[in-house]
Amino acid sequence: xxxxxxxxxxxxxxxxxxxxxxxxxxxxxxxxxxxxxxxxxxxxxxxxxxxxxxxxxxxxxxxxxxxxxxxxxxxxxxxxxxxxxxxxxxxxxxxxxxxxxxxxxxxxxxxxxxxxxxxxxxxxxxxxxxxxxxxxxxxxxxxxxxxxxxxxxxxxxxxxxxxxxxxxxxxxxxxxxxxxxxxxxxxxxx
Numbered sequence: 807x808x809x810x811x812x813x814x815x816x817x818x819x820x821x822x823x824x825x826x827x828x829x830x831x832x833x834x835x836x837x838x839x840x841x842x843x844x845x846x847x848x849x850x851x852x853x854x855x856x857x858x859x860x861x862x863x864x865x866x867x868x869x870x871x872x873x874x875x876x877x878x879x880x881x882x883x884x885x886x887x888x889x890x891x892x893x894x895x896x897x898x899x900x901x902x903x904x905x906x907x908x909x910x911x912x913x914x915x916x917x918x919x920x921x922x923x924x925x926x927x928x929x930x931x932x933x934x935x936x937x938x939x940x941x942x943x944x945x946x947x948x949x950x951x952x953x954x955x956x957x958x959x960x961x962x963x964x965x966x967x968x969x970x971x972x973x974x975x976x977x978x979x980x981x982x983x984x985x986x987x988x989x990x991x992x993x994x995x996x
Contacts, residue, residue: 810964833852834993841990847874849983856975860926879904
């Protein structure tokens with residue numbers, strides 16, 4: 807039995823679509839625990855900033871950043887080991903995630919050092935804006951759920967700046983941290 811060119815082209819399109827969905831689903835499953843972990847650490851860090859004076863925020867974020875980076879690496883390494891027979895490939899994938907986290911943190915720190923804002927609000931809002939931007943960028947690379955997570959983070963942050971400016975640290979803890987946890991749970995269902 808011969809198939810026509812149009813039938814073959816349609817079958818190839820269907821296979822590409824299945825491959826794209828499978829790849830996205832795999833990426834979402836790998837990212838889910840990272841978002842949940844990040845959301846919990848985010849909520850803890852911002853809640854602590856709401857309770858402490860600005861000059862002590864570094865003593866909160868430095869250890870949280872280190873714990874988050876190490877925990878994300880371990881989560882990625884375990885996820886890769888459970889699906890890959892090649893441990894070196896798992897370590898490389900985990901290192902890529904660590905690199906993304908480290909470069910994002912370095913970018914935020916460099917911008918804050920460069921511009922040296924006087925308003926503590928900038929130290930609270932800027933990292934959230936950058937995180938939202940990174941998620942939107944990831945969404946533009948074929949993972950549309952990340953685009954929605956980033957857009958929601960951005961919208962909630964702006965809403966908090968308009969509505970709850972005086973308690974923005976707690977707003978970002980709840981909206982940003984909770985949003986990441988919910989986003990991670992949403993990705994798990996993909």
